[in-house]
Amino acid sequence: MALIYGVVVCVATLLGAFVGLGGGVVIKPVLDVIGAHPLEQISFISSCAVFAMSVTSMAKHIRNKTPIKASIVLLVAAGSVAGGICGNSLFSLAMKASGMPELVKGIQSAILAAFLACVILSVVVKHRTFHVANPLAILFAGFLLGTAASFLGIGGGPINVAFLTLLFSFSMKDAAVYSVAVIFFSQCSNLITTGIKTGFAGYDLKILLVVIPCAIVGGFVGSVLNRRCKESSIRKVFVLAVSAVACLSLYNAVTAFITSFGG
Template sequence: MTTVLYGIIIIFATFMGAFVGLGGGVIIKPLLDLIGKDSVAVVNFISTCAVFSMSISSTVKHIRSKTKIDFKLIISLSVGAVIGGILGSKLFDYLLGIFNNNMLKSLQGLILGILLVISVIYINIKNAKSFKITNPICIAVVGLTLGFIASFLGVGGGPINVAFVVLFFSMTVKEAAIYSVGTIFFSQLSKLITLGVTHTVPKCSILTLAVAVICAVAGGILGAKMNKKGNEKVIKTIFTIVVALIALVNFYNAIVGFTA
């Protein structure tokens, strides 16, 4: 039953992730934490695998659909995201040895909730200040920051990625969603490699992991297709509603964990 529930959550999350740039992890992580069947390390791993799978299927779908993509920008962001992903994974492993499961889960929920609220507020500010960064090193620093946040929190970082891309590269939410998913691919890849190299892959059900990956691939393909068809206003509205709801779930998880 838990595996079926995980599958439903993941296909919805990755669909929304590819559609409006949420990444999927920001939905998967707090909801799996809310279910409470697995440890924070296992939830992080399942979320990472699902979001990574979604990013592959979504990016391939965009390439096949000949979506206009600035690959130089994605490469520069991704170089930073890989480094940030490794650093974020290292910090998570370090804190896992200091805090108990509930405390670390609550800390992640609190930080993610705050970042989501900030992202929603910025995206909805009319004529918000934005920049047009072109220097590869500066772009890589932005990617490093995003990769670090995503890896440490165990999410793709979609809404945060979108807000950063809109802020630093003057894009619409619809355009930013594509680059968000591209950055997610590399940050999650680096995290998975780090887990493998350091032999810190947590033990989890192979069936659950397989269902997560299959559902994530399906969600990524469907979401990318909808992103291609959707208009900016609809995507922005859905982004705002879903992120606001997930922020509330994160704050709830944090409160429950800190008071347990």
């Protein structure tokens, strides 16, 4: 099982750093299908893997002096940190209120599938983009992104990319870099919040001995590919990967609802 997790995490984080998917948007649905761990553990594994990927990828971009507008990153990240705390609290509240992990899993998967369908449309269909400069608007956008990513148990990558291209008229290539930077801060706040609220004793930490090294490798390779590949290639890989995850999320939602209500 550790080997399977390692392969999933490596491929997911490679895509995360390469096209801005974050990794969690792949890890969470795939591990849901495997079903070897409960929902809380899967979200924790996803957060740890995505955080490790973001650290590695950003270190690579900083070393290569990839141009980044620090003001945008910091404002979106600040909003994402607050949103991450809010999303984590919403997830805990949903788990306690329902008492049905499968139902929460179904809701997460359904929302994720809907979000991803919108992301695909925003990338494939040409639309008007903006050049948002208002700090409060950027901060609020970061808050929404962080809340969604944390509640859904993903890094938020594809949603980040869609918002960044829409709000700041970034290319897919540039949006992928900014997405990873935002993911670093949002997942950092998510893990800190988890550590303060519940601690890590209740999680299977041994699996991280496989997950984190694989995430580091994926993040490194993905950042190299992002730097070397053309915009058109990144766009194609992004659309294909997001489409596959959207279908998988829809499947997870249907099976979770059947389990919850069909007995």
